[in-house]
Amino acid sequence: MKHVVELSNVTKIFSNLRGIHQVNMTVQRGDIYGFFGPNGAGKTTVMKIMTGLSQAQQGQVKLFGYDVKTQYEQAMAKVGVLIETAEAYTYMSGRRNLEQAARLYPGVSKQRIDEVLEIVDLTPFQHEKVAGYSLGMKQRLGLAAAMLSKPELLILDEPTNGLDIEGMVHIREIILRLAREERITFLISSHLIHEMELMCNRIGIIHQGKLVREGLVSDLINGSPSLEAAYLREIQEVRGLAANA
Known part of the structure; x- marks a missing residue:
């Protein structure tokens, strides 16, 4: 199976009118997929829906070909999840x-x-x-x-958030080693674009609840000096289109 994760028109709008809008997204087997966007863009909302921790109002999520809503146990059987802060019994x-x-x-x-x-x-x-x-x-x-x-798929929400440089490097090295040696597919959210560029082969950019671009990191950079510059270019284009709509 080529697609490990498939999202089709996934939508969830909150009472404050923020949320996610018709998100279409695919993670392929073997990817280290970076799900990038600023804080509040909708990354955690998408991941919670993807793992059954929240319900979409519209759309479908499939993991390994199984519908998360109707085939939850089969969908999550090969999935490991770390959403938001790692919880543990401190005593x-x-x-x-x-x-x-x-x-x-x-x-x-x-x-x-x-x-x-x-x-x-x-x-x-x-x-x-x-x-x-x-x-x-x-x-x-x-x-x-x-x-x-x-697991064959690890879904990690901001795994390096709040860490110092040494901590970020340590987590990154573990992820790269697991992808290489254990053949684990990763979906990793972050607002730290430099980390995404160092780890990921594919990336999805979410802005104000909409997935505005998805593809290979090399294709997204496409002549830009860095992924950061490519991201700023994409966002400027999105804002330009919105202003002309």
């Missing part, structure tokens, strides 16, 4: 948190917990209470929890 150790999370999935072994701790470089700190973890360590613990079921 427990990192390992104990993973043991608790593992109860949500059938057949997660002690060995698998060892594996994900190693992947996110938390093995030396696994018996320390999460209360003493840095923000970067908490994010890595959340990533480890999302990987317990050996």
Whole structure:
């Protein structure tokens, strides 16, 4: 199956008239897909609808060919999710948190917990209470929890938000290694376009609730000095079209 994620005309409007409007989007197997836009553009809303945490008013979401609304268990069977801030019991150790999370999935072994701790470089700190973890360590613990079921798709909402440079680099290296060695497909939202350029092969740009461009990073740059410059060009074009409508 080429398309791991398919969104068709997905719409959700809130009482303040903000929301998302007819979002059409595809993530292909093997992608590190960057879902980029400023804060409030609609990234988290799309991801919550995609993972069944919120309901669209219109449109359809398919993961691995299964409709999230009507075939939820099949759609989410191969998906790991980290939406917004990684939550954990701070009075427990990192390992104990993973043991608790593992109860949500059938057949997660002690060995698998060892594996994900190693992947996110938390093995030396696994018996320390999460209360003493840095923000970067908490994010890595959340990533480890999302990987317990050996997912083929990881959906990560702002995984580097609030991290210092070292923390951002660490998360980026883990994502690139997992894509290369584990063949995991990623959908990653961010408002940090430099991070998107360093990690992603494809990108979708969302602006005021509308997906205004989607494609290969190399095609989007298309002669611009950087992805940031290409983004500003796209937004200027969108605003120009809106002004002339």
